[in-house]
Amino acid sequence: xxxxxxxxxxxxxxxxxxxxxxxxxxxxxxxxxxxxxxxxxxxxxxxxxxxxxxxxxxxxxxxxxxxxxxxxxxxxxxxxxxxxxxxxxxxxxxxxxxxxxxxxxxxxxxxxxxxxxxxxxxxxxxxxxxxxxxxxxxxxxxxxxxxxxxxxxxxxxxxxxxxxxxxxxxxxxxxxxxxxxxxxxxxxxxxxxxxxxxxxxxxxxxxxxxxxxxxxxxxxxxxxxxxxxxxxxxxxxxxxxxxxxxxxxxxxxxxxxxxxxxxxxxxxxxxxxxxxxxxxxxxxxxxxxxxxxxxxxxxxxxxxxxxxxxxxxxxxxxxxxxxxxxxxxxxxxxxxxxxxxxxxxxxxxxxxxxxxxxxxxxxxxxxxxxxxxxxxxxxxxxxxxxxxxxxxxxxxxxxxxxxxxxxxxxxxxxxxxxxxxxxxxxxxxxxxxxxxxxxxxxxxxxxxxxxxxxxxxxxxxxxxxxxxxxxxxxxxxxxxxxxxxxxxxxxxxxxxxxxxxxxxxxxxx
Numbered sequence: 213x214x215x216x217x218x219x220x221x222x223x224x225x226x227x228x229x230x231x232x233x234x235x236x237x238x239x240x241x242x243x244x245x246x247x248x249x250x251x252x253x254x255x256x257x258x259x260x261x262x263x264x265x266x267x268x269x270x271x272x273x274x275x276x277x278x279x280x281x282x283x284x285x286x287x288x289x290x291x292x293x294x295x296x297x298x299x300x301x302x303x304x305x306x307x308x309x310x311x312x313x314x315x316x317x318x319x320x321x322x323x324x325x326x327x328x329x330x331x332x333x334x335x336x337x338x339x340x341x342x343x344x345x346x347x348x349x350x351x352x353x354x355x356x357x358x359x360x361x362x363x364x365x366x367x368x369x370x371x372x373x374x375x376x377x378x379x380x381x382x383x384x385x386x387x388x389x390x391x392x393x394x395x396x397x398x399x400x401x402x403x404x405x406x407x408x409x410x411x412x413x414x415x416x417x418x419x420x421x422x423x424x425x426x427x428x429x430x431x432x433x434x435x436x437x438x439x440x441x442x443x444x445x446x447x448x449x450x451x452x453x454x455x456x457x458x459x460x461x462x463x464x465x466x467x468x469x470x471x472x473x474x475x476x477x478x479x480x481x482x483x484x485x486x487x488x489x490x491x492x493x494x495x496x497x498x499x500x501x502x503x504x505x506x507x508x509x510x511x512x513x514x515x516x517x518x519x520x521x522x523x524x525x526x527x528x529x530x531x532x533x534x535x536x537x538x539x540x541x542x543x544x545x546x547x548x549x550x551x552x553x554x555x556x557x558x559x560x561x562x563x564x565x566x567x568x569x570x571x572x573x574x575x576x577x578x579x580x581x582x583x584x585x586x587x588x589x590x591x592x593x594x595x596x597x598x599x600x601x602x603x604x605x606x607x608x609x610x611x612x613x614x615x616x617x618x619x620x621x622x623x624x625x626x627x628x629x630x631x632x633x634x635x636x637x638x639x640x641x642x643x644x645x646x647x648x649x650x651x652x653x654x655x656x657x658x659x660x661x662x663x664x665x666x667x668x669x670x671x672x673x674x675x676x677x678x679x680x681x682x683x684x685x686x687x688x689x690x691x692x693x694x695x696x697x698x699x700x701x702x703x704x705x706x707x708x709x710x711x712x713x714x715x716x717x718x719x720x721x
Contacts (some may be wrong), residue, residue: 239511239593242550243284245568245583251276251289253582255570257302257312257352257501258559265307266559267292268583269299271572275310275321275330280561284585293321293330300420300556301352303360313350313362316342316378318403339401339409340364341379341394346371348397351501353422353430358405361412361430361448363422366390366398366458384471385461389438389637390417398459400432400448414463415454415485420522421501421557422448426515433499433519434487441631441639443496444487445519445530447539452485455633473635481633488539489530490631490670490694493638495545497523500556502530507564510588512597512611518546520555520569523577527555527569531598536697542599545688552580594684598657599673599691601699605662606673607654608691612680614656621652623678626662628669647671667698 247253256269268276268289275293293310301313308323308330320334342348345367353361367373369389377394386393400412400422412430417440419432430448434440439456446454453460457472457480469475491499500520505513517530529546532539554571561568567586573579597609614620626649629641651661662671675689 239591240586246285254572256299257557258568258570259302259304261304261307263307264562269302271298300349313352337409340396343367343377343394344374351422353424360403362401363419364396364399365418382461388458388473392458413448413452414459415456417456423502425504431502435498436493436638438637442493443491443499445489446487453483455484486696491543492692503558509564525551525553533600535699538696540694540696542691542693544691554580593687594680595687596691603699605660607657607659609657615679621649623676624649625674628671630669667695670694
C-alpha cells in the first residue's frame with residue numbers, strides 16, 4: 213500500500229501536470245480532423261502544397277487530398293492517387309505533382325490533365341533491394357537542389373521475408389535482430405535531380421523519418437532497440453556510420469571484414485557518429501519524422517525541431533547547438549494530452565500557425581489513426597525557451613520573465629546518466645549521478661554553474677516551482693541535454709596552431 217506521502221506526491225504531480233496542460237491549451241488549441249468512415253486514416257505522411265491543399269498518404273495505398281476548413285469535421289476528402297505500397301515519404305513539387313517513397317520505389321505522381329486525380333505514375337528509382345519484410349520502410353526529404361534523400365529502414369526478425377527478394381542478397385546481412393539482407397537497408401541514399409542514386413550514410417535501425425533544416429543539414433531520428441540504448445537524433449553526415457552495424461555489409465570499404473554484427477566493439481566505437489541528441493527512454497519511445505519550425509507564427513520556437521513519438525502521445529522539442537565541432541543539445545516535452553500514441557508525421561500549414569499531426573499505430577498497438585492539429589493562439593506559453601552549454605554549466609532562457617530569479621539555484625536539480633551501446637535491446641540508465649548547482653548568474657539567459665561535468669553523458673535538468681512573473685506554472689520543467697563535448701574556454705586561453713614556412717608551430721595566445 214502506498215504511504216500517505218506517496219499518495220500526496222502523486223496527487224500533487226497530477227495536479228501540476230493538469231495545470232501545466234491547461235496553461236499550454238491557452239496557447240495551442242487541439243482538434244481532431246474527421247475522415248470518412250470508409251477511409252482508414254493510417255497516416256504515412258502529410259504535406260501541404262503552396263495553395264494550402266493538404267495531401268495525406270495513407271499506408272493502405274491511397275493518397276487523399278482536402279482543403280482544410282476551420283471546422284475539423286467538414287474536410288471534404290477525396291482520393292488523388294491509389295495503388296501504392298506503404299508510403300512513408302511525401303513531397304509536393306507543386307499542386308497535383310508529388311514525389312513519394314513507397315516500399316519498393318521512389319515514385320513521381322502527377323495529375324497531367326488537371327481533373328484532380330493523378331493519371332501518371334513514374335518510377336524514379338528502385339536503387340534499393342526489397343526482402344518483403346514489413347519493417348523496410350522508406351522516408352523522404354528534399355535535398356534543396358531538386359533531388360531527395362531517402363531513409364531506407366532495416367528489416368525485423370519479427371516478420372517474414374519473400375522467398376525471392378529483389379536485388380543482391382547477403383547471408384551476413386541477414387543476421388541479427390534488425391537486419392540488412394538486401395541492399396541499403398539501414399542507409400540514407402541520395403537521389404540527385406539527374407536521377408543518379410548514391411549511398412550517403414549508414415548505421416540506422418529504423419530511421420522512420422528524415423528532414424532537411426534551413427542550414428542544409430540532414431537529420432534522422434531512430435528508435436530504441438538493438439544497438440540503441442534510447443531514441444537518438446543523428447546528423448546525417450556524408451560517409452558517416454550511425455551505430456547500427458547491420459548496414460555495413462553493403463559498405464565496400466569493409467567487404468573483407470566479415471559479418472558486421474560480430475565486429476569488435478572497439479572497431480564500432482571508433483566508427484560511430486555519436487547522436488546529437490539521446491532522448492531519455494520513456495520520454496521518447498520511437499521517433500517519428502523530425503520537423504523544423506521555420507516560422508514565428510507558431511510561438512517563440514523558430515529554428516528548433518519538433519519530433520513526434522510513434523509509440524506514445526507526445527511531441528518533443530529539440531534545441532541543437534555545435535560545441536567544439538560536434539552537434540549536441542537539449543530536448544524537452546512540447547505537448548502531450550489529447551494526442552493518439554502513434555505520432556508518425558507532421559506538417560505545418562502555409563501560414564505557419566497550425567501543426568498537423570498524423571498518426572498510425574502500424575500494428576504495434578490498438579488502432580490509433582488519424583490527424584490532430586495544434587493551432588497557436590498567440591498566447592506565449594511559459595516554457596524553457598533554450599538550453600545551451602557553457603564552460604561551467606548551462607545557460608537557460610525562458611519564454612517569459614520569471615519570479616524571484618534569486619531562488620533559481622535552489623529550484624534546479626541536475627542528474628546525469630549514460631546509455632550503454634551494444635547489441636542488446638535498449639539500455640537502462642547507467643552510472644546515474646547527482647550534480648550540485650553551485651551558482652547562478654545573469655538575467656536571462658541564466659547561467660548555472662554545475663559541478664563535475666563530463667562528456668559522453670546525458671544531463672537532466674529539472675526546474676521545480678519556477679513561476680512566471682504573471683504567476684504561470686512552467687509547462688514542462690524537465691530538460692535533457694546530451695553532452696558529447698565539453699565547451700572549451702575562450703580562444704585567448706587556449707593553444708592555437710598556425711601554419712608557417714617551416715611547418716606547423718604552436719603559438720600560445
